[in-house]
Amino acid sequence: MRVALYGAGQVSGNVAEVLGRRPGIEVLGPFSRSQREEALRSGADVVVIATTSFLAQVAPDIRAAVEAGSNVITTAEEAAYPWAVDAPLADELDRLARERGVTILGGGLNPGFAFDALVVTAAGAAWDVESIRVARVVDLSGFGETVLRRIGIGYTEEEFEAGTREGQITGHIGFPQSMRVVAGRLGVELERIERRISPLVAAREFTSRDLPVPPGHTAGFEQHYQGIVAGRPWFEALFTGHLDPTALAKEPRDEIWIEGSTPVHLVADPGFNPQIGSSALVANSLRRVVEAAPGWVTVADLPPATPSA
Numbered sequence: 654m655r656v657a658l659y660g661a662g663q664v665s666g667n668v669a670e671v672l673g674r675r676p677g678i679e680v681l682g683p684f685s686r687s688q689r690e691e692a693l694r695s696g697a698d699v700v701v702i703a704t705t706s707f708l709a710q711v712a713p714d715i716r717a718a719v720e721a722g723s724n725v726i727t728t729a730e731e732a733a734y735p736w737a738v739d740a741p742l743a744d745e746l747d748r749l750a751r752e753r754g755v756t757i758l759g760g761g762l763n764p765g766f767a768f769d770a771l772v773v774t775a776a777g778a779a780w781d782v783e784s785i786r787v788a789r790v791v792d793l794s795g796f797g798e799t800v801l802r803r804i805g806i807g808y809t810e811e812e813f814e815a816g817t818r819e820g821q822i823t824g825h826i827g828f829p830q831s832m833r834v835v836a837g838r839l840g841v842e843l844e845r846i847e848r849r850i851s852p853l854v855a856a857r858e859f860t861s862r863d864l865p866v867p868p869g870h871t872a873g874f875e876q877h878y879q880g881i882v883a884g885r886p887w888f889e890a891l892f893t894g895h896l897d898p899t900a901l902a903k904e905p906r907d908e909i910w911i912e913g914s915t916p917v918h919l920v921a922d923p924g925f926n927p928q929i930g931s932s933a934l935v936a937n938s939l940r941r942v943v944e945a946a947p948g949w950v951t952v953a954d955l956p957p958a959t960p961s962a
């Protein structure tokens with residue numbers, strides 16, 4: 654299997670490392686911006702696009718790879734359920750993929766696993782589902798500066814408030830996508846999704862890989878999303894991200910509660926490592942994407958990701 658990696662950042666580097674250990678896989682790249690044609694017109698069995706979070710920015714790259722006959726996996730969070738962002742664009746690329754006989758998947762750890770695929774799997778052990786709650790505490794210190802600044806690290810409280818209001822600071826992206834994937838699979842229609850994000854301001858200095866955060870600036874944030882059904886929260890998503898969660902007396906952890914007549918409570922302790930988990934999910938999705946029916950699919954349409962080549 655030939656796999657081309659577009660985007661010369663952390664995800665591609667980690668995926669290249671995982672795939673480099675697997676016989677039978679030829680890795681092309683990682684390719685940077687200036688090598689776009691090489692990556693997207695390679696005709697590889699799978700093109701992995703790990704560049705940005707936004708559907709509008711990855712759409713031309715997905716189109717180019719699909720036109721060259723490749724299946725596509727992108728880590729762009731908005732691509733986990735692209736209809737939540739731009740349904741006509743999602744439909745157009747879905748049609749193109751069907752015409753060309755290839756599959757597109759948006760996925761990684763979050764979205765792609767922690768708030769959706771794993772939730773759907775956990776719900777399989779319940780007799781019924783009245784509501785869902787997922788809480789994730791993440792150590793953000795392993796992320797690069799571009800991602801950290803975009804999600805909201807290293808700002809004064811005023812800058813954070815203005816940035817989230819105006820859209821330059823996004824927090825972690827992908828909760829509406831995960832909620833829609835789960836709701837779709839369980840046959841539930843969400844009325845609306847409500848969102849709240851609050852800054853966590855550092856009392857002392859914190860350092861990540863390449864972004865020092867002085868006291869008085871944001872070293873983390875809390876996000877709370879609610880998917881509403883019949884006027885009540887049906888899916889609650891809580892995300893706490895911090896450069897050092899122990900400063901909040903918390904440890905990285907993932908928890909899923911499925912409420913109903915037979916409740917299910919799933920705990921991952923310690924929580925899934927974002928860098929390891931994301932690269933694993935991408936590498937472990939190659940086979941299921943190559944074998945999937947053509948079109949734009951979500952993780953709920955596919956069997957679980959597995960480390961087989």
Ligand SMILES: NC(=O)c1ccc[n+]([C@@H]2O[C@H](COP(=O)([O-])OP(=O)(O)OC[C@H]3O[C@@H](n4cnc5c(N)ncnc54)[C@H](OP(=O)(O)O)[C@@H]3O)[C@@H](O)[C@H]2O)c1
Binds near residue numbers: 686705710730760765
């Ligand atoms: N779904 C998930 O679970 C999941 C997991 C991990 C990451 N992600 C997302 O995947 C993306 C990549 O993550 P990362 O950690 O690898 O980021 P990263 O370390 O910042 O690397 C991104 C790479 O893509 C390039 N790039 C950025 N925008 C581009 C564009 N419009 N066209 C072409 N190349 C572009 C960057 O080049 P320059 O340096 O020249 O800008 C850089 O080489 C991020 O948006 C991240 O939020 C999602």
